[in-house]
Amino acid sequence: MRTNYHFLYSALFTMFIFTSCVNDDKNLSVPTPKQTSELNVPDNFDWSSTQGVAFSIQSPSATTASFYLNETCSDDSQFAVLPVPSGKTTFNFDLPYSQKAIYVQYPQGNGNRTIKSSINGADTRAVTSDDIIFTEPNVSQGNLYNIKIPAYGGYGTIMFEDTWPGIGDYDFNDVVVNYKMSCELEITGETTDNPTVDLNIKVSLKIRALGGSYPYNFAMQFGTWGDRGPAIPSSDMTGITDVNCPNTNIKVEKLEVAHPAVMITGLNTLRKANFYNTTQKEDEGVQIDFTIKIKGDWNVQQQRCRGMGDPKAFDYFLRHQTSGREIHMMGFAPTTLYKNYDKDVTNGGDIYYQNKQNLVWGLKVPKAIGWPVEKQDITSVYTSFANWVESGGTLLEPNNYDPLIWYNDINSKLCIPN
Numbered sequence: 001m002r003t004n005y006h007f008l009y010s011a012l013f014t015m016f017i018f019t020s021c022v023n024d025d026k027n028l029s030v031p032t033p034k035q036t037s038e039l040n041v042p043d044n045f046d047w048s049s050t051q052g053v054a055f056s057i058q059s060p061s062a063t064t065a066s067f068y069l070n071e072t073c074s075d076d077s078q079f080a081v082l083p084v085p086s087g088k089t090t091f092n093f094d095l096p097y098s099q100k101a102i103y104v105q106y107p108q109g110n111g112n113r114t115i116k117s118s119i120n121g122a123d124t125r126a127v128t129s130d131d132i133i134f135t136e137p138n139v140s141q142g143n144l145y146n147i148k149i150p151a152y153g154g155y156g157t158i159m160f161e162d163t164w165p166g167i168g169d170y171d172f173n174d175v176v177v178n179y180k181m182s183c184e185l186e187i188t189g190e191t192t193d194n195p196t197v198d199l200n201i202k203v204s205l206k207i208r209a210l211g212g213s214y215p216y217n218f219a220m221q222f223g224t225w226g227d228r229g230p231a232i233p234s235s236d237m238t239g240i241t242d243v244n245c246p247n248t249n250i251k252v253e254k255l256e257v258a259h260p261a262v263m264i265t266g267l268n269t270l271r272k273a274n275f276y277n278t279t280q281k282e283d284e285g286v287q288i289d290f291t292i293k294i295k296g297d298w299n300v301q302q303q304r305c306r307g308m309g310d311p312k313a314f315d316y317f318l319r320h321q322t323s324g325r326e327i328h329m330m331g332f333a334p335t336t337l338y339k340n341y342d343k344d345v346t347n348g349g350d351i352y353y354q355n356k357q358n359l360v361w362g363l364k365v366p367k368a369i370g371w372p373v374e375k376q377d378i379t380s381v382y383t384s385f386a387n388w389v390e391s392g393g394t395l396l397e398p399n400n401y402d403p404l405i406w407y408n409d410i411n412s413k414l415c416i417p418n
Contacts, residue, residue: 033379034386036170041358042392047330049365049407050094050150052311053102055117056131058088063137064145066112067093068103069152073114079151080309083140083185083302094311095119095151096366097403107138145185147308150366155180155206157369157418158316161361162212164327164353165346168361170379171372173278173416174212175267175318178285178368180204183308185301194297198238199304201292207250207267208285209371209416211278214320215268216327221261221315221335222292225307232259232304238293245288252290255319257335260292263319278374281416316364329362330354369407370415384409 057065065084069077082091084106093102105114115132150156155178162174182202187195201222223232237260243252249269255261270276270286277285296304307313317328317335326338333352334341347355354360372381379386388406 033377033383035377036379036385036389037167037357037359039359039379039386039389041389043358045358045389045392047360047363047389048311048393049097049363049405050311051097051099051119051403053093053095053099053119054090055102056088056090057084057104057134058131059084059086059106059134059137061086061137062140063106063134064140064142065134066105068105069095069099071101071103071114071116073103073105076153079153080147081142082145082147082306084134084137085302089306091306092310093151094149094309094366097405099151104132106134107140108134108136109138143187145302145305147183147305149179149181149183149308149314151309152366153180155204155368157208157365157367157371159363159365159371160212160216160318160327162214162216162318162327164325164361165344165348165355167359169375170377171211171278171375171381172363172378173209173371173374174214175216175218176207176209176211176277176371177218177316178206178208179316181314183305185305187298194299196295196297197301199294199296199301201294201308202242202289203262203292204287204289205264206285206287207264207270208418209278210267210271210276211374213274215322216318216320217263217265217267219255219261219263219317219319219326221255221257221259221317222294223259223304223307223313224315224332225310225312232294234258234260236260236294236296238295241291241293243288243290245286247286247288250286250288252288255335255337257337259315260294261315261335262290262292264288265321268321275374277416278371316362327361328353329364330360365407367407368418370410370412370418373414373416376414381411381414382406382409383411 063084067080100119102117103114105112117132158177159172160175161168161172184200187197240252249266251265253263253265255263315332317326319326324338326334330353331351349356372378384406388404394404
């Protein structure tokens with residue numbers, strides 16, 4: 001009997017110690033991060049992971065300028081070669097927040113002159129750069145102009161929730177696409193005062209993951225910057241060429257909307273049990289490359305080519321296969337094909353695809369990143385995400401102005417690696 005009591009007391013004591021350890025661990029553990037739907041989003045937060053930089057170049061004569069991300073002006077840091085008309089011209093670029101200056105090079109004498117343009121206004125979302133004045137440039141001799149998107153030349157990442165207008169699980173893995181583009185303007189044949197030229201938008205996509213169960217296609221609309229340059233009507237799109245995809249189920253189709261637009265179809269064929277690359281990494285995704293050709297004369301096309309650097313130049317969105325419902329990034333209007341936005345939107349705010357809580361359904365990042373495992377809120381996967389949102393995109397220390405690069409801080413255990 002004495003032995004049984006001894007056993008009982010030992011068991012109770014062990015249970016007490018075990019319970020105490022569990023409680024202590026719970027008390028000392030890191031608090032569970034807020035879910036995205038619980039975040040206090042500032043009214044003026046634009047959810048952008050890049051900075052739209054605007055600056056002007058004043059030149060006494062027409063020439064060509066090359067744009068670089070570093071002061072050595074190395075080939076791998078060149079993100080644009082663009083025509084510069086005589087007079088004052090405004091340039092807009094979509095650059096990483098880590099970028100503190102742009103380096104502009106133009107032909108002068110027997111060589112090139114390089115000017116540094118510092119990026120100012122880190123304490124505001126309206127970022128500007130120092131204006132640049134060219135002195136005695138050589139007349140442009142080039143016939144090939146281009147601009148890279150993203151600016152650093154690698155792939156960027158687009159991540160969507162597909163539950164709009166409802167609140168989803170915010171794992172932002174329902175459709176994940178890597179994107180890279182080069183917009184090229186080439187003058188061929190006999191040069192006249194205003195020759196006809198093609199604007200070629202070379203698109204490279206990787207379909208990386210499909211976590212949602214709804215049948216959405218991925219789509220892109222080009223030249224949607226509004227009053228920052230001459231609009232590109234759909235009729236100026238002459239075709240989709242050089243299509244290359246190893247998966248014959250994946251197609252590129254033209255959308256008949258106001259601006260040139262394409263839709264990638266056949267994504268549902270990638271799913272296994274409703275998912276693709278979100279419960280585990282099955283493969284590296286499906287690559288698809290193609291070129292969009294847009295006609296026009298030189299006077300208009302050079303403005304369009306410059307405009308492709310604008311953050312508003314490309315509209316990435318989802319389109320439902322049967323209902324036609326569209327989900328766009330914050331601030332982009334639905335296309336002319338989608339007539340039911342005003343009827344479908346609930347709890348909507350004053351901005352397209354942002355609700356009254358200031359929540360959104362799409363994210364764009366200027367580099368290739370991993371995505372959350374199925375049903376893992378992005379705040380648990382990217383540990384600075386909640387701070388980035390609630391601070392309005394800035395670090396709280398040391399000066400409340402430095403940009404917070406949220407996608408650099410990651411819990412790899414909850415993420416499908418890029």
